[in-house]
Amino acid sequence: MSLSSSLGNAGTPSLRTLPCRPVLLIAAALGMAGLVPLGLDPQGYTLRVLTLTLLFAAMAQSWNIVGGLANQISLGHAGFFGIGAYTSTILLRDLGVSPWLGMIAGMGLAGLAAAILSVPTFRLKGHYFALVTLAFGEVMRVIANSWSSVTGGPVGISVPFAPNSLWMFQYNTVRPYYYVSLIALVLVSVVFWRIKTGALGYRLRAIKENPDAAEVIGIDTYRAKLMAGLVSAVLTAALGTVYAQFSYFFDPDTIFGVASISVRMALIAIVGGVSLTFGPIVGAFFIIPLEEISNAALAGRAAGLSAFVYGALLIAIILVKPQGLLALFGDLYKRLRKESSR
Amino acid sequence: MSKSAEDQRSSSLVVSRRTILAGTGAALAMPFIARQGMAAAKDVNVGVVVPLSGANAQFGINSRNAIQLVADEINAAGGIKSLGGAKLNLIIADSTSTPTTAATVAQRMISQNSVVAVLGAFASSLTLAISEVTERRGIPLLTMSFSDVLTERGFKNVFQVVSKGSTLGRAQFDYSVALAKASGETIGKVAIMYEDTAYGTSQAEGLRQAAKAAGIAVVLDEAYPLGVTDATPLINKLRSSGAQLVFPVSYLNDSILIVRTMRQQGLDIPTIGGAAGYVIPDFRKALADLGDGVLSISPANYDQAPELTERFRKRFGYFMVHEAIEHAALTGVLASALENAKSTAPDALRAALLGATFDQGWASVMTGGSVRFDETGHNKNAYPVMVQWQKDELVTVYPPEAAKGKAQWSKRG
Numbered sequence: 001m002s003l004s005s006s007l008g009n010a011g012t013p014s015l016r017t018l019p020c021r022p023v024l025l026i027a028a029a030l031g032m033a034g035l036v037p038l039g040l041d042p043q044g045y046t047l048r049v050l051t052l053t054l055l056f057a058a059m060a061q062s063w064n065i066v067g068g069l070a071n072q073i074s075l076g077h078a079g080f081f082g083i084g085a086y087t088s089t090i091l092l093r094d095l096g097v098s099p100w101l102g103m104i105a106g107m108g109l110a111g112l113a114a115a116i117l118s119v120p121t122f123r124l125k126g127h128y129f130a131l132v133t134l135a136f137g138e139v140m141r142v143i144a145n146s147w148s149s150v151t152g153g154p155v156g157i158s159v160p161f162a163p164n165s166l167w168m169f170q171y172n173t174v175r176p177y178y179y180v181s182l183i184a185l186v187l188v189s190v191v192f193w194r195i196k197t198g199a200l201g202y203r204l205r206a207i208k209e210n211p212d213a214a215e216v217i218g219i220d221t222y223r224a225k226l227m228a229g230l231v232s233a234v235l236t237a238a239l240g241t242v243y244a245q246f247s248y249f250f251d252p253d254t255i256f257g258v259a260s261i262s263v264r265m266a267l268i269a270i271v272g273g274v275s276l277t278f279g280p281i282v283g284a285f286f287i288i289p290l291e292e293i294s295n296a297a298l299a300g301r302a303a304g305l306s307a308f309v310y311g312a313l314l315i316a317i318i319l320v321k322p323q324g325l326l327a328l329f330g331d332l333y334k335r336l337r338k339e340s341s342r
Numbered sequence: 343m344s345k346s347a348e349d350q351r352s353s354s355l356v357v358s359r360r361t362i363l364a365g366t367g368a369a370l371a372m373p374f375i376a377r378q379g380m381a382a383a384k385d386v387n388v389g390v391v392v393p394l395s396g397a398n399a400q401f402g403i404n405s406r407n408a409i410q411l412v413a414d415e416i417n418a419a420g421g422i423k424s425l426g427g428a429k430l431n432l433i434i435a436d437s438t439s440t441p442t443t444a445a446t447v448a449q450r451m452i453s454q455n456s457v458v459a460v461l462g463a464f465a466s467s468l469t470l471a472i473s474e475v476t477e478r479r480g481i482p483l484l485t486m487s488f489s490d491v492l493t494e495r496g497f498k499n500v501f502q503v504v505s506k507g508s509t510l511g512r513a514q515f516d517y518s519v520a521l522a523k524a525s526g527e528t529i530g531k532v533a534i535m536y537e538d539t540a541y542g543t544s545q546a547e548g549l550r551q552a553a554k555a556a557g558i559a560v561v562l563d564e565a566y567p568l569g570v571t572d573a574t575p576l577i578n579k580l581r582s583s584g585a586q587l588v589f590p591v592s593y594l595n596d597s598i599l600i601v602r603t604m605r606q607q608g609l610d611i612p613t614i615g616g617a618a619g620y621v622i623p624d625f626r627k628a629l630a631d632l633g634d635g636v637l638s639i640s641p642a643n644y645d646q647a648p649e650l651t652e653r654f655r656k657r658f659g660y661f662m663v664h665e666a667i668e669h670a671a672l673t674g675v676l677a678s679a680l681e682n683a684k685s686t687a688p689d690a691l692r693a694a695l696l697g698a699t700f701d702q703g704w705a706s707v708m709t710g711g712s713v714r715f716d717e718t719g720h721n722k723n724a725y726p727v728m729v730q731w732q733k734d735e736l737v738t739v740y741p742p743e744a745a746k747g748k749a750q751w752s753k754r755g
Binding site: 044045052154158172249251257 | 435436450453479491
């Protein structure tokens with residue numbers, strides 16, 4: 001089975017309407033993404049926004065495994081994200097462990113947390129699942145705030161300064177972080193796509209359609225959901241380490257934030273097109289720059305105006321096309337083609 | 343008929359290749375055009391990153407007002423003379439409540455607006471995040487955030503104009519004990535009540551340590567949920583604890599509720615706030631006479647240099663709150679440093695900031711009457727003051743060398 005045909009089977013309807021084969025398109029996009037930073041100021045603002053966009057796309061993509069494929073709307077992914085960030089940073093601060101090793105430790109801890117969390121939540125659906133995960137994220141925030149001797153408490157924690165070093169995962173310019181984020185996005189997307197088109201993906205889809213019927217035909221629904229949850233949590237934790245190394249400083253309220261992380265991850269995936277491979281990518285490339293542009297253009301004028309404009313645009317999109325931006329683009333493309341063929 | 347209607351509808355959606363090309367071209371050219379515009383003007387761009395939305399918006403707006411006031415005055419007086427009368431051009435942006443966004447905003451100002459320095463960002467978490475960007479770009483960051491960490495990481499480009507958080511916490515405790523002693527009361531039992539947020543828990547920890555160091559018993563140590571709707575149980579506990587004075591750590595709404603409930607229940611032990619909600623005009627507006635006699639620690643107060651701070655009141659209609667005072671001082675310091683440096687190069691500016699004592703104009707509005715940064719970037723001339731609500735004004739009552747009025751300790755509000 002060639003890559004392009006399996007992508008076509010993967011159920012991304014908007015891709016099938018595109019003129020050339022998806023694999024070429026992806027290669028072109030990747031090539032472009034690899035070249036873009038060469039033309040930008042390596043310490044500049046544009047590159048920073050692009051890096052954040054790629055990072056949030058990767059985060060939304062890991063959320064998409066649970067929220068999209070398994071249809072379990074998690075609002076507590078900041079919990080895993082923060083575990084990743086704190087684990088690597090604390091190991092680096094206290095023991096001088098390379099963040100790359102810290103990342104692996106964080107992934108392990110997040111996997112453990114996800115396994116424990118799955119016990120009370122595996123029978124929960126819809127709002128109830130969302131509420132329990134929300135509480136999980138909040139519990140993690142409270143722990144980080146009160147366990148000051150280890151986490152640094154509410155004041156936050158700084159990544160110790162180190163000179164340019166691959167081993168210490170620290171760079172003076174934004175450019176290397178851009179490439180790390182790009183690679184992370186590609187890896188997470190490949191994992192997502194493999195799960196989606198593999199056996200686990202079919203099981204998850206069966207559970208999503210009708211959990212009872214799935215049980216009847218012999219699917220171990222707990223196992224399938226647990227697997228999806230574990231993979232998603234572990235990937236999210238790894239991205240937490242990347243985030244920590246990129247921003248050098250974070251505090252419990254940010255890293256475990258409901259609005260700043262948990263909801264944002266879900267929002268990006270949903271706005272782009274939930275359970276689609278390219279959904280989170282499109283969503284991130286829309287939402288993150290939009291936030292930035294509205295802040296840059298409007299914040300100096302009236303307090304809160306940028307947040308207002310940003311919110312209004314989001315509402316408009318959800319109203320016009322609840323299935324997300326990818327579906328909206330698909331519609332637009334069809335209309336354009338109809339127009340040009342006439 | 344119907345066909346033409348459809349035609350019209352779809353034609354409105356057509357985006358020609360030419361349009362896309364033109365749009366892309368324009369977008370690509372934007373930074374270059376913007377940069378050219380910047381080069382033509384000889385103004386000095388100064389970045390201002392403060393929260394203009396979210397929970398801290400009012401504090402951000404107060405800060406912005408002060409910076410604007412000082413910049414306008416400097417520009418009206420002929421700008422920076424050693425730079426050929428260059429005007430201070432403020433680039434103001436919303437830091438939001440997210441540290442990452444605040445850092446991104448700072449990076450934008452540095453790379454797109456070529457700011458010579460950044461002022462901000464009120465909340466310590468935002469300032470810490472920004473400092474990671476400014477340090478790597480070598481741009482001075484001038485701040486009034488309290489966090490001890492800011493100037494203790496060996497950074498070369500952070501300038502902190504206020505006393506550190508730990509100093510403020512200790513002063514809040516020690517000044518209170520000293521004030522009690524002056525009125526003939528020996529303090530043996532105190533109470534701490536704090537909101538269960540980052541701010542509340544960290545302030546409470548400082549007070550706890552100060553109590554321990556002074557050998558004074560903390561008879562009530564109670565967290566309460568932010569936005570508490572009924573403070574009665576809390577005040578009942580406070581009453582039965584037998585504390586001689588109470589340190590409530592809270593922002594505006596909770597402080598109003600706590601003080602009101604205390605006064606309604608006839609509990610009149612001295613109440614000593616930790617800045618934040620206790621030293622802003624809204625506190626007085628909400629409580630009126632009930633707030634009389636409430637004390638608070640503050641890193642600065644407007645009665646220390648009324649000839650300057652009254653200009654703020656005249657323009658904006660309320661007294662100059664402490665974050666406004668500190669930001670005004672920073673703006674004044676920056677202008678003097680630019681004047682001395684005769685250059686906008688970051689290295690020259692940093693050297694000018696470190697070398698001198700700033701006691702002219704707005705730089706003299708801080709406690710101590712002048713600003714002098716030590717090698718870590720901390721203003722060693724600053725010290726905290728104890729202020730008290732007396733009628734509609736905040737009066738400095740301690741330490742004696744700064745006091746503008748007598749503390750009403752025995753009156754107990």
